Amino acid sequence: MVYKTVELTDCRKATLNWLKKEDIPEVMKVLNSVIKEGTYLFINNEITDIEQELQWFERGTKEGMCYLVARVEGKVVGGASIHPKTDKHAHIASYGVFIHKSYRNLGLGTTLTKEFIEIAKKRGLEILQLSVYATNKRAVRIYQKCGFKEAGRLKNGAKFRDGTYADEIIMELLLKQL
Numbered sequence: 001m002v003y004k005t006v007e008l009t010d011c012r013k014a015t016l017n018w019l020k021k022e023d024i025p026e027v028m029k030v031l032n033s034v035i036k037e038g039t040y041l042f043i044n045n046e047i048t049d050i051e052q053e054l055q056w057f058e059r060g061t062k063e064g065m066c067y068l069v070a071r072v073e074g075k076v077v078g079g080a081s082i083h084p085k086t087d088k089h090a091h092i093a094s095y096g097v098f099i100h101k102s103y104r105n106l107g108l109g110t111t112l113t114k115e116f117i118e119i120a121k122k123r124g125l126e127i128l129q130l131s132v133y134a135t136n137k138r139a140v141r142i143y144q145k146c147g148f149k150e151a152g153r154l155k156n157g158a159k160f161r162d163g164t165y166a167d168e169i170i171m172e173l174l175l176k177q178l
Contacts, residue, residue, distance in 0.1 A: 019067035
């Protein structure tokens with residue numbers, strides 16, 4: 001059953017579904033393609049251990065993680081998730097998103113971000129947090145458009161394979177006034 005169908009700016013349809021165990025190999029493949037680009041995600045090495053990913057899925061699900069998989073024409077093209085923190089931080093969730101390079105600039109990142117803002121509100125969360133490289137201007141614009149504000153910055157917080165650096169921007173969205 002489809003969670004939601006959305007229209008991309010090129011008039012194709014994308015379906016959003018909750019992540020299931022059987023989706024993990026295909027999600028890993030797309031995620032690895034973004035990791036290989038070396039410029040967007042905090043991970044340097046491709047994910048190769050399916051058993052470890054299945055354990056991550058089980059653990060995340062128990063901890064309250066919500067994860068949507070985006071498909072176009074039946075093929076995984078990206079995904080996004082919120083992962084609630086624990087203890088004194090239980091009112092906060094971390095947000096993350098990835099999109100295959102062939103499906104960027106089609107509105108999918110904005111759609112997923114807005115969808116998770118609503119999901120987080122319905123779950124009673126108070127703050128969404130994320131980290132993004134300052135060099136990822138497209139993502140920063142999307143987050144700002146969706147209401148996220150810069151909460152801090154780690155100067156040269158990331159060093160890329162080519163030896164260049166980027167600031168890591170910590171952004172947050174207050175879902176309710178504290």
